[in-house]
Amino acid sequence: MTLPTLYITAEHVENGMYIGPDVSNYEGNIEIAADLGILKFLGSIKAKGEILALSGTGIHAEKNILATSIESDLTVESGSAITVFKGIKVLGGSIRAVMNIFSDGYIEAFEDIRANFSIIARSYRQSDENVNFIKAGGLIASAMSIQSDGDVEAVNSIVAFEGIDVKGNIKAGVDIIVQWDLNVGGNIEAGRDIAVGRNIDCKGRIRSRLNTKAGRGIKAILGIVSGGDIQAIENINVRHDIKAGKNIKSGQDIEVGFNIEAGGDIEAENNLTAFSNIEVNGKIKAGGAITVTGYIGDIKS
Amino acid sequence: MIQADELIKAGKSIKAVDNIIGSSITTSLGSIVSGGMINCENIYSANDIEARTVINASDIVAVGIVTAGKDIRCHNIKAKKIIKEDKIVPTFWPNLWKRIASKV
Numbered sequence: 327m328t329l330p331t332l333y334i335t336a337e338h339v340e341n342g343m344y345i346g347p348d349v350s351n352y353e354g355n356i357e358i359a360a361d362l363g364i365l366k367f368l369g370s371i372k373a374k375g376e377i378l379a380l381s382g383t384g385i386h387a388e389k390n391i392l393a394t395s396i397e398s399d400l401t402v403e404s405g406s407a408i409t410v411f412k413g414i415k416v417l418g419g420s421i422r423a424v425m426n427i428f429s430d431g432y433i434e435a436f437e438d439i440r441a442n443f444s445i446i447a448r449s450y451r452q453s454d455e456n457v458n459f460i461k462a463g464g465l466i467a468s469a470m471s472i473q474s475d476g477d478v479e480a481v482n483s484i485v486a487f488e489g490i491d492v493k494g495n496i497k498a499g500v501d502i503i504v505q506w507d508l509n510v511g512g513n514i515e516a517g518r519d520i521a522v523g524r525n526i527d528c529k530g531r532i533r534s535r536l537n538t539k540a541g542r543g544i545k546a547i548l549g550i551v552s553g554g555d556i557q558a559i560e561n562i563n564v565r566h567d568i569k570a571g572k573n574i575k576s577g578q579d580i581e582v583g584f585n586i587e588a589g590g591d592i593e594a595e596n597n598l599t600a601f602s603n604i605e606v607n608g609k610i611k612a613g614g615a616i617t618v619t620g621y622i623g624d625i626k627s
Numbered sequence: 628m629i630q631a632d633e634l635i636k637a638g639k640s641i642k643a644v645d646n647i648i649g650s651s652i653t654t655s656l657g658s659i660v661s662g663g664m665i666n667c668e669n670i671y672s673a674n675d676i677e678a679r680t681v682i683n684a685s686d687i688v689a690v691g692i693v694t695a696g697k698d699i700r701c702h703n704i705k706a707k708k709i710i711k712e713d714k715i716v717p718t719f720w721p722n723l724w725k726r727i728a729s730k731v
Binding site: 609 | 628629630631632633635636637638639640641642643645649657662675683
């Protein structure tokens with residue numbers, strides 16, 4: 327069944343405010359004409375089908391925005407939540423919500439994606455049609471959590487005041503900052519620092535140009551490569567190699583499946599174990615035992 | 628420097644430009660080479676043991692050659708060859724390595 331389409335044009339707009347027919351529960355698609363700027367809706371805007379804002383038009387709703395999908399040329403803002411079942415794409419602006427931004431598919435913005443609650447791209451309907459990802463040309467910032475069944479990518483930083491739970495890869499051009507846990511099913515990559523308040527649990531590889539730091543432990547299956555320090559208050563557990571441009575420090579054990587290489591010192595409050603070699607430019611210090619299957623050596627020697 | 632409060636164990640060699648300090652040092656295949664001193668309760672090397680300055684230990688066992696730039700202070704030593712044999716200082720002082728390590 328084809329859904330009817332409501333065309334919102336300049337005649338429905340007064341001083342940038344929408345004054346047309348009620349769109350708080352429209353049983354069809356909504357298409358907003360071009361060059362209307364960021365159009366303000368005093369209540370909610372809900373469509374059973376798609377919401378399309380053409381070139382030079384954006385959406386600002388005082389309450390919720392809900393649709394099967396949203397495509398907008400300019401910023402999409404909500405005074406409450408944004409909920410979409412397929413995806414939301416903003417070609418030339420940001421996506422902002424005072425509460426959650428939830429998508430059963432993707433969330434994509436040319437600039438920032440910001441929410442005072444969570445940013446979620448997760449398939450709860452278990453549908454194979456939807457592709458989950460969160461992608462921003464700027465910052466991705468959430469005052470709560472960021473969750474995705476696919477990848478999360480930002481040209482700028484990715485910041486969450488609670489946790490980040492991603493089944494795919496997470497990549498930030500600048501920092502990844504998380505107050506609680508960072509759980510990632512793929513790789514973690516940051517152009518600068520990775521700073522996590524609690525645990526980092528990565529099923530892939532962790533890569534940071536500068537430091538990788540965790541308030542508790544770090545677990546990485548495919549290894550860690552950092553240009554600066556690698557630091558954890560609790561254990562560092564890596565199945566492959568670990569390489570740091572500067573120091574590697576753990577408040578408990580360091581256990582590595584293959585090699586450990588550090589441009590500075592390696593320090594573990596308890597045991598230091600590597601199932602291959604340890605190469606270091608500075609000191610190696612352990613409160614417990616140092617056990618290595620290969621050799622232990624200074625890079626200088 | 629390589630320092631551990633407990634065992635230092637390597638499948639191959641252990642090499643440091645500075646001191647090596649630990650309760651026991653063991654290699655299963657390679658040598659133990661230190662650019663400074665070696666302070667340890669027990670030292671076992673499947674190959675050579677080499678220290679630029681002193682070796683402080685209770686027991687030293689090396690399949691190869693033990694070399695020290697200065698003294699070798701130990702209780703027991705067993706090796707294929709010991710260089711600086713004239714400078715072996717028989718010492719029986721439990722936890723000697725720890726006393727010395729704390730001053731390092």
